[in-house]
Amino acid sequence: MYEGVVQSLIDELGLLPGVGPKSAQRIAFHILSADPADVRRLAQVLTEIKDKVHFCRICGNVAAEEECRICRDARRDPQVICVVEESKDVVAIEKTREFRGRYHVLGGAISPIEGVGPDDLRIKELMKRLADGEVTEVILATDPNLEGEATATYLARLLKPMGLKVTRLASGLPVGGDLEYADEVTLGRAFEGRRLLDV
Amino acid sequence: MSLYRDEGVVLRTQKLGEADRIITILTRRTGRVRAVAKGVRRTKSKFGGRLEPFSHVDVQFHTGRTLDVVTQVEVLHPYGARLAQDYPRYTTGIAMLETAEKLTVGEKEPSLRQFLLLVGGLRTLVENTHEARLILDAYFLRSLAVAGYAPSLDKCARCGSEHIRGFAIVAGGAVCGACRPAGAATPSAESLALMRSLLRGDWAAADVSQSRHRGECSGLVAAYLQWHLEHGIRSLRHVERESDAPSSVPASFGGNPATHPA
Ligand SMILES: [Zn+2]
Ligand SMILES: [Zn+2]
Numbered sequence: 001m002y003e004g005v006v007q008s009l010i011d012e013l014g015l016l017p018g019v020g021p022k023s024a025q026r027i028a029f030h031i032l033s034a035d036p037a038d039v040r041r042l043a044q045v046l047t048e049i050k051d052k053v054h055f056c057r058i059c060g061n062v063a064a065e066e067e068c069r070i071c072r073d074a075r076r077d078p079q080v081i082c083v084v085e086e087s088k089d090v091v092a093i094e095k096t097r098e099f100r101g102r103y104h105v106l107g108g109a110i111s112p113i114e115g116v117g118p119d120d121l122r123i124k125e126l127m128k129r130l131a132d133g134e135v136t137e138v139i140l141a142t143d144p145n146l147e148g149e150a151t152a153t154y155l156a157r158l159l160k161p162m163g164l165k166v167t168r169l170a171s172g173l174p175v176g177g178d179l180e181y182a183d184e185v186t187l188g189r190a191f192e193g194r195r196l197l198d199v
Numbered sequence: 200m201s202l203y204r205d206e207g208v209v210l211r212t213q214k215l216g217e218a219d220r221i222i223t224i225l226t227r228r229t230g231r232v233r234a235v236a237k238g239v240r241r242t243k244s245k246f247g248g249r250l251e252p253f254s255h256v257d258v259q260f261h262t263g264r265t266l267d268v269v270t271q272v273e274v275l276h277p278y279g280a281r282l283a284q285d286y287p288r289y290t291t292g293i294a295m296l297e298t299a300e301k302l303t304v305g306e307k308e309p310s311l312r313q314f315l316l317l318v319g320g321l322r323t324l325v326e327n328t329h330e331a332r333l334i335l336d337a338y339f340l341r342s343l344a345v346a347g348y349a350p351s352l353d354k355c356a357r358c359g360s361e362h363i364r365g366f367a368i369v370a371g372g373a374v375c376g377a378c379r380p381a382g383a384a385t386p387s388a389e390s391l392a393l394m395r396s397l398l399r400g401d402w403a404a405a406d407v408s409q410s411r412h413r414g415e416c417s418g419l420v421a422a423y424l425q426w427h428l429e430h431g432i433r434s435l436r437h438v439e440r441e442s443d444a445p446s447s448v449p450a451s452f453g454g455n456p457a458t459h460p461a
């Protein structure tokens with residue numbers, strides 16, 4: 001245990017995902033020895049992120065304004081929606097430059113064991129977006145692991161009766177992994193090879 | 200370093216750090232084990248999707264100071280891949296995994312019977328030979344029995360009388376008229392008979408039961424299970440019955456009725 005504010009910093013850092021007690025201590029001491037200007041900038045960004053960043057009211061992606069850059073871009077194909085679990089998946093897919101439609105960020109995957117059911121995700125919002133009939137294809141790009149697959153199964157069953165083309169990223173994506181870790185080439189190929197879902 | 204090998208079913212996984220996961224697995228000989236699978240979330244992991252929930256695997260561990268480490272894994276039955284294609288069966292299976300974890304109290308306390316029950320239950324679920332709700336209730340009743348919490352179904356749980364007049368969770372199952380506490384349920388004789396069939400594994404009788412008796416049986420079994428487990432089964436609320444798949448009509452959307460009382 002360290003004194004006062006040093007220990008507080010270690011405790012706060014330790015709450016971050018992927019940061020264990022040892023890493024928290026290392027980061028804390030790195031900050032202590034860093035240039036004061038650098039630390040001030042970090043502190044400012046941390047404050048700003050909560051004040052200035054929103055979630056897009058249309059797709060749920062992180063956005064600097066009410067609507068995200070992609071939803072505001074008139075050149076994006078309004079007929080295709082790609083459904084992902086998290087904003088970081090949008091970033092991963094954008095890097096492939098394969099996809100010209102729009103996104104829908106669910107905010108996670110269905111995980112009954114963690115108490116997360118369909119009603120806890122942005123599925124109602126997705127259904128509202130599909131109601132006017134402009135969208136003709138929905139690509140389910142949830143993670144290629146068990147929870148992602150089960151979430152895709154749930155969504156496909158919901159979307160199919162609406163007469164939409166429902167596809168799922170398939171080929172090349174390694175099973176069990178997180179979508180964000182797939183390399184651009186593999187992820188790009190997965191878009192080309194997406195398959196129709198039969199439910 | 201000390202290595203050991205066992206056969207097991209992955210119950211749960213949790214993210215750890217950048218790319219690892221902690222795997223909770225119910226094994227045949229060692230009981231419930233928590234172990235680290237290193238690098239499993241990277242796309243080029245040698246483990247691939249083998250360590251997902253439901254996977255029935257042959258696995259080798261390296262004994263660690265706090266957590267053991269998975270060193271090798273081979274899939275015996277990839278139950279998860281099949282279940283993930285069928286949402287009601289998937290949610291049913293998840294409730295079974297959670298129950299298996301909560302009914303095996305200590306880590307590394309061997310429980311061969313719990314292991315065999317879970318493997319048998321998952322196999323039946325994937326084979327799709329009985330209604331998922333019946334499979335789940337049979338699994339609940341039998342795993343409760345293995346854990347020493349079987350409800351009394353043939354005789355009054357308090358006095359042993361055979362004149363059953365109700366079902367009281369606090370009393371431990373069926374009760375006679377004299378012993379029946381206030382607020383006891385009064386299930387039909389058919390629902391109690393269904394519970395007996397499921398506990399015994401009499402599928403011929405269970406399969407011909409009526410829907411309303413299945414519903415009553417499910418309600419009682421779920422309440423009984425939740426009462427016996429300190430923290431309850433979280434996923435039970437999200438179990439979807441095969442008959443109540445949501446329609447895509449927005450008006451009814453979100454009305455995903457819980458099958459069981461929470
Ligand atoms: Zn947006
Ligand atoms: Zn009695």
